[in-house]
Amino acid sequence: MHKWLSSCTIAAMEKNKQQLMQRTMELQKVARKLARIEGLPVVVGEGVEISTREAHTIQAIGEQGPLCVKDLATCFGVSKSAASQMVSKLARKGFIVKQPSAHSNKEIELSLTAMGWQACRAHEQSHGRDMARIVEAMEKLSPGEMKTLKKLLEIFSEIADERLNSE
Numbered sequence: 819m820h821k822w823l824s825s826c827t828i829a830a831m832e833k834n835k836q837q838l839m840q841r842t843m844e845l846q847k848v849a850r851k852l853a854r855i856e857g858l859p860v861v862v863g864e865g866v867e868i869s870t871r872e873a874h875t876i877q878a879i880g881e882q883g884p885l886c887v888k889d890l891a892t893c894f895g896v897s898k899s900a901a902s903q904m905v906s907k908l909a910r911k912g913f914i915v916k917q918p919s920a921h922s923n924k925e926i927e928l929s930l931t932a933m934g935w936q937a938c939r940a941h942e943q944s945h946g947r948d949m950a951r952i953v954e955a956m957e958k959l960s961p962g963e964m965k966t967l968k969k970l971l972e973i974f975s976e977i978a979d980e981r982l983n984s985e
Contacts, residue, residue: 845974855870856869856870856871856874857869857870857871858870860872860873860937860940860941860944861940861944862933862936862937862940863933863936863940866933868911868913868937870941871904872904872907872908872913872937873937873938873940873941873944874894874941875890875894875904875905875908876908876913876914876930876934876937876938876941877938877941877942878890878893878894879914879928879929879930879934880930880934880935880938881938883929884917884927884928884929885927885928886919886925886926886927886928887901887902887905887925887926887928888901888925890904890905890928895979895982905928908934912931912933912934913930913931913933913934913937914928914929914930914931914934915928915929915930915931916928917929
């Protein structure tokens with residue numbers, strides 16, 4: 819009987835392992851979809867589009883007030899160089915203005931132009947519906963489910979940070 823119980827436990831562990839692998843693959847599939855969404859355009863006006871990634875940068879500057887490049891890099895978990903490249907791109911397109919910081923000669927403050935504010939509003943409209951649906955769905959989760967979701971996101975974030983920092 820003991821041997822039978824042991825083999826049942828091993829079989830159950832294997833089944834759980836397979837289910838965990840399947841769930842992990844489902845999460846990776848969702849991550850790939852979200853990455854594709856980041857590349858979709860946000861229509862700012864007639865003939866003017868920006869990527870979702872650009873819109874998120876514009877939104878961060880709009881919501882958090884004047885930011886420096888370092889703050890932007892920290893906000894998005896990217897290198898200062900990557901943030902600087904995005905800033906230069908958005909400045910060339912006329913969405914943001916770079917000005918010397920009032921409190922530091924070395925820092926540049928970033929703020930939105932009128933077109934930047936227009937892009938910020940366009941982004942809010944395009945993503946507002948999605949965010950409302952996400953919030954509505956999350957409100958239906960139990961405290962235990964929310965705790966599990968939070969823990970899973972922490973695990974994935976930690977693994978992603980380790981991977982990105984090793985490159």
